[in-house]
Amino acid sequence: AGGHVLGLLVFDNVALAGEAAGSAARWVAEWAEERHGRAMERNERNEAEEEDETRRERRREEREAMETKHLRLGAALEQFIFLTDVANSALTFLHLTHIWYLLGLRLGLVDAVIALNLHASASATARKVFERHRLCRLAGELHDKxxxxxxxxxxxxxxxxxxxxxxxxxxxxxxxxxxxxxxxxxxxxxxxxxxxxxxxxxxxxxxxxxxxxxxxxxxxxxx
Known part of the structure; x- marks a missing residue:
């Protein structure tokens, strides 16, 4: 019994940590987007003020490097958010299964509620995985076509x-x-x-x- 209680407590802490990590990653993505936009505007203003063509070309190269770095960061954050969401959904599914195991199968109202939540958790996870697969396939088609x-x-x-x-x-x-x-x-x-x-x-x-x-x-x- 002590092990089951410990498992429930561990799940609560892990679930909170996962949600916090996902929220932090989304905040970082929004902050990076705003910061990148300001940096690009500043670079464009500096380029417009430059009179020497060599310096203007250097500004354009800096802007391209900034854009490439921003795209890589965005892709990494998007992947991290996806993995965090899937992990949280999987943990929720395991947590509900654990609770159902502790309560035992009685075919009552509680069992129906747990079964509905299990179905919702599994469906949400499947939708996220299928959507990610669709986006990856679309990215491949863009590259090919x-x-x-x-x-x-x-x-x-x-x-x-x-x-x-x-x-x-x-x-x-x-x-x-x-x-x-x-x-x-x-x-x-x-x-x-x-x-x-x-x-x-x-x-x-x-x-x-x-x-x-x-x-x-x-x-x-x-x-």
């Missing part, structure tokens, strides 16, 4: 002061070219595809042509 914008296109967009039509951010890092030639951030293109329901039905937000039309030529096949 849309080419990265080359340095010439990115420099041309910077010279014309073009921005991503979804987030209105500078087109400097992690930029994809649609079949029509318009450029979008990969994360913004993913949002467009999610709203459309599939990668085949997604359309360019600017010209409304199908995003896949001419996006990437088919890979050559061996004779």
């Amino acid at each position: 849309f080419v990265d914008a080359n340095p010439v296109e990115i420099k041309k967009a910077a010279a014309q002061e073009d921005v991503c039509c979804i987030c209105l951010g500078k087109l400097s890092v992690d930029v994809k070219r649609l079949g029509c030639g318009h450029l979008l951030h990969a994360s913004c293109l993913r949002e467009v595809i999610e709203r459309a329901g599939s990668i085949e039905s997604a359309r360019c937000p600017l010209c409304r042509s199908r995003a896949l039309d001419g996006a990437r030529p088919p890979a050559p096949t061996d004779p």
